[in-house]
Amino acid sequence: EPEVTQTPSHQVTQMGQEVILRCVPISNHLYFYWYRQILGQKVEFLVSFYNNEISEKSEIFDDQFSVERPDGSNFTLKIRSTKLEDSAMYFCASTGTNNQPQHFGDGTRLSIL
Amino acid sequence: AQSVTQLGSHVSVSEGALVLLRCNYSSSVPPYLFWYVQYPNQGLQLLLKYTSAATLVKGINGFEAEFKKSETSFHLTKPSAHMSDAAEYFCAVSDRAAGNKLTFGGGTRVLVKP
Numbered sequence: 001e002p003e004v005t006q007t008p009s010h011q012v013t014q015m016g017q018e019v020i021l022r023c024v025p026i027s028n029h030l031y032f033y034w035y036r037q038i039l040g041q042k043v044e045f046l047v048s049f050y051n052n053e054i055s056e057k058s059e060i061f062d063d064q065f066s067v068e069r070p071d072g073s074n075f076t077l078k079i080r081s082t083k084l085e086d087s088a089m090y091f092c093a094s095t096g097t098n099n100q101p102q103h104f105g106d107g108t109r110l111s112i113l
Numbered sequence: 114a115q116s117v118t119q120l121g122s123h124v125s126v127s128e129g130a131l132v133l134l135r136c137n138y139s140s141s142v143p144p145y146l147f148w149y150v151q152y153p154n155q156g157l158q159l160l161l162k163y164t165s166a167a168t169l170v171k172g173i174n175g176f177e178a179e180f181k182k183s184e185t186s187f188h189l190t191k192p193s194a195h196m197s198d199a200a201e202y203f204c205a206v207s208d209r210a211a212g213n214k215l216t217f218g219g220g221t222r223v224l225v226k227p
Contacts, residue, residue, distance in 0.1 A: 004156070033214065043157070043203060043217040056214060091156060093215075101147055102215060104157040 002026040006092050006105035013082050014113055021077045021108045023092030032075045033093040033102060034067065036060070043091065049075065087112045115140045115206050117218035125224045132191040134221045136178075136204035139185065146187040147205045147215065148178055157203065163187060165209070174198070199225045 005024045013019045025032050034046040048055040049067055066078045075094075079086055089109050093102040120135040138144060145164045149157040161172025168180040174197075178189045187204060201222045205215040 006156075035215075035217075042219050043205075043215075045214040045216065048214055058214075093157075101159045101162050103159070104149070106154075106156040 002103075004092055004094055004103050004105035006090075006108050008108060009106065010109045010111070012111045012113060015084055016081050019079050019082055019110065021079075021090050021092075021110070023075045023077075023105055024073050025075055025092065025094030026096070026103055027073070029094035029096045029103075031055075031095045031102075032067075032069070033095075034077045035091045035093065035104075036088040037091065037107075038085075038088040046077070046090075082110075082112045084112050086110060115144065115208065115216045117204050117206050117216055119202075119204050119218035119221050121221050122219060123222045123224065125226060126194045127226050128196055129193050132176075132189075132194045132198060132223065134189040134202050134204075134223070136187045136189065136218060137185055138187060138204070138206045140206055140208065142208045144206045145209055146178075146180060147207075148172065148176070148187075148189050149203045149205060150174075151201045151203065151220075153200075160189070160202070194223075194225050196225050196227065199223055 007022045032049040037043045045058050047057045047061045064080045068076050089107045091107045092105045095102045116139045118137045147162045148160040161170045163170050163180045171177045176191045201220045203220045204218040207213045207215050
């Protein structure tokens with residue numbers, strides 16, 4: 001069965017540094033998402049992306065965050081200047097059509113030191 | 114705005130006993146509802162979904178959930194727990210528009226005792 005793949009599985013970064021989290025969605029999917037889960041808290045929506053543009057973003061997704069689909073397969077989340085509070089598990093998800101469920105990757109654990 | 118409440122952050126059941134995980138939602142529009150399971154160090158795996166067909170939904174691994182509009186609930190059940198059911202379970206809601214975001218509950222961690 002097709003999977004959403006995320007790399008790296010764990011990223012350790014110094015505060016203030018830029019980080020890029022990578023995702024390869026399922027190949028025929030059209031809608032892409034990033035969510036995050038701070039340890040012990042809910043899974044929170046960050047951003048959705050469709051037709052090469054952001055569809056919706058949450059309050060968390062401020063100017064420090066950006067997303068890109070640089071080619072036909074990758075979907076990336078960039079954090080420009082990381083803060084301690086960005087430490088979390090980041091999940092990428094994708095879906096093909098309206099009432100189809102979102103498929104999630106295994107996540108990238110981001111640790112900011 | 115949508116929200117999801119899962120009653121009980123931790124549930125402990127004996128192997129072979131009924132598993133019941135509670136989920137209540139709030140939505141201003143008819144929702145789609147989902148249950149996801151997360152095993153340690155893994156992503157979120159879909160258990161089942163409600164998208165306006167039958168109100169009793171059957172999923173993988175013997176789980177099922179019933180959509181009750183009058184109670185705004187979507188509780189997850191399994192008649193007989195197995196050790197492999199130990200995981201964290203998340204209820205989620207989205208509205209019925211293409212590509213819409215999921216709003217998650219806080220999760221319920223299930224411990225299965227032998």
